[in-house]
Amino acid sequence: MSDTKDRLVVAALNLLRQSGLAGAGINNVVDVSGAPKGSVYHFFPGGKHDLVASALAESERQVGDGLRKMFGTSAHLAAKVHDLFSATASTLESTGFTKSCPVGAVTLDLVSESEHLRHVCGAIFDTWRDIVAEGLTEVPQATRREVAELVLATLEGAMILARARASKDPLLCAGGWLADALQSRFPVPHRTAARPRTPLRRRPRSAS
Amino acid sequence: MSDTKDRLVVAALNLLRQSGLAGAGINNVVDVSGAPKGSVYHFFPGGKHDLVASALAESERQVGDGLRKMFGTSAHLAAKVHDLFSATASTLESTGFTKSCPVGAVTLDLVSESEHLRHVCGAIFDTWRDIVAEGLTEVPQATRREVAELVLATLEGAMILARARASKDPLLCAGGWLADALQSRFPVPHRTAARPRTPLRRRPRSAS
Numbered sequence: 354m355s356d357t358k359d360r361l362v363v364a365a366l367n368l369l370r371q372s373g374l375a376g377a378g379i380n381n382v383v384d385v386s387g388a389p390k391g392s393v394y395h396f397f398p399g400g401k402h403d404l405v406a407s408a409l410a411e412s413e414r415q416v417g418d419g420l421r422k423m424f425g426t427s428a429h430l431a432a433k434v435h436d437l438f439s440a441t442a443s444t445l446e447s448t449g450f451t452k453s454c455p456v457g458a459v460t461l462d463l464v465s466e467s468e469h470l471r472h473v474c475g476a477i478f479d480t481w482r483d484i485v486a487e488g489l490t491e492v493p494q495a496t497r498r499e500v501a502e503l504v505l506a507t508l509e510g511a512m513i514l515a516r517a518r519a520s521k522d523p524l525l526c527a528g529g530w531l532a533d534a535l536q537s538r539f540p541v542p543h544r545t546a547a548r549p550r551t552p553l554r555r556r557p558r559s560a561s
Numbered sequence: 562m563s564d565t566k567d568r569l570v571v572a573a574l575n576l577l578r579q580s581g582l583a584g585a586g587i588n589n590v591v592d593v594s595g596a597p598k599g600s601v602y603h604f605f606p607g608g609k610h611d612l613v614a615s616a617l618a619e620s621e622r623q624v625g626d627g628l629r630k631m632f633g634t635s636a637h638l639a640a641k642v643h644d645l646f647s648a649t650a651s652t653l654e655s656t657g658f659t660k661s662c663p664v665g666a667v668t669l670d671l672v673s674e675s676e677h678l679r680h681v682c683g684a685i686f687d688t689w690r691d692i693v694a695e696g697l698t699e700v701p702q703a704t705r706r707e708v709a710e711l712v713l714a715t716l717e718g719a720m721i722l723a724r725a726r727a728s729k730d731p732l733l734c735a736g737g738w739l740a741d742a743l744q745s746r747f748p749v750p751h752r753t754a755a756r757p758r759t760p761l762r763r764r765p766r767s768a769s
Contacts, residue, residue: 372670372671373582373669376670376672451671453669456725460724461580461670462581462583463580464579471724471727474725475725478722478725478726499738500738502722503735503742506719506721506722506731507711507714507715507735507739509718509721510665510714510716510717510720513665513669514710514713514714516669516671517668517679517686519683523710526707526710527710527711527714527715529707530707530708530710530711533746534711534745535742537746538742538745
């Protein structure tokens with residue numbers, strides 16, 4: 354990605370995280386990025402919608418990488434959920450609770466004309482949900498995506514409450530109780546019950 | 562409330578539900594309500610922020626009434642959670658998935674200058690959480706508010722996913738699994754386990 358294009362995407366992403374679709378107007382993005390205005394239409398011929406879609410794709414990649422690291426371990430799902438909400442709380446705190454998920458913000462700002470962006474947001478949520486689902490190894494395969502949908506919904510909503518209260522508490526509280534309830538529903542196998550936060554090491558299978 | 566003021570508030574509320582803070586500009590509200598432009602500053606001397614705060618207060622009242630009805634019964638908490646998400650799914654569907662919670666939408670659109678509106682949103686979430694908490698009679702008193710925070714967070718987030726997918730499924734799925742997990746964590750007393758959806762009738766206490 355060219356440096357200018359990169360700067361435009363980063364600026365748009367930050368503005369979307371802060372105040373949604375309305376905040377990421379071309380003029381705002383140009384101001385914040387310091388890029389020449391003409392460069393927007395050079396890199397994003399479709400204008401604002403193109404730029405927003407690229408910024409959302411960047412968020413999809415960044416958050417997806419984080420989820421893959423967090424849910425790719427062999428820790429119990431309660432530990433994974435706990436870590437996800439705790440890491441998200443720290444991220445929000447580092448922005449003074451002024452920035453959260455750009456995909457959630459855009460979704461709530463959509464008017465019916467933005468059918469394309471709605472599909473973009475839906476597809477990103479699908480990607481994130483599927484990454485989380487893959488890590489829910491204690492949950493029966495057939496319902497992993499559904500439980501992952503619950504985790505993702507709670508995370509998106511808890512970010513709203515955390516911003517409204519300018520506090521990590523809603524994320525830590527909702528994440529803690531979700532982890533707790535899921536642990537009751539999908540209990541830790543007996544031999545690891547005493548230390549659910551420790552990643553389990555699977556014995557390597559012998560070649561057969 | 563005068564008819565004109567009422568029309569302004571209803572129009573602002575609908576616009577907030579549809580596209581957040583940016584959608585509820587004075588000109589939009591005037592267009593949609595059919596009220597004369599001068600009336601906005603007559604009824605809302607503080608302009609847009611005043612009008613938005615009044616629209617959010619109207620939502621607080623409407624949603625609060627619904628929550629009070631739903632969580633004031635003696636049904637098990639799993640049934641209450643199930644009904645809440647199911648009713649919300651039907652409401653979103655009736656708007657073609659173009660309108661959701663105005664408080665969530667405004668929260669994600671806030672820029673740091675809108676400290677007052679942030680407090681308004683935070684206080685409304687507090688009110689709703691406390692209504693839900695009062696109805697969680699199976700949960701120990703000391704943690705009811707925390708579990709209610711989880712329910713509210715999941716609801717706000719599931720509305721985002723439902724709008725992104727233009728489908729009731731995310732609300733029904735997240736609500737169903739949340740009810741299920743909470744039922745595992747706070748089990749139904751034995752004698753009602755077979756019919757958790759039926760509200761229990763408490764025997765009237767004898768006067769003492």
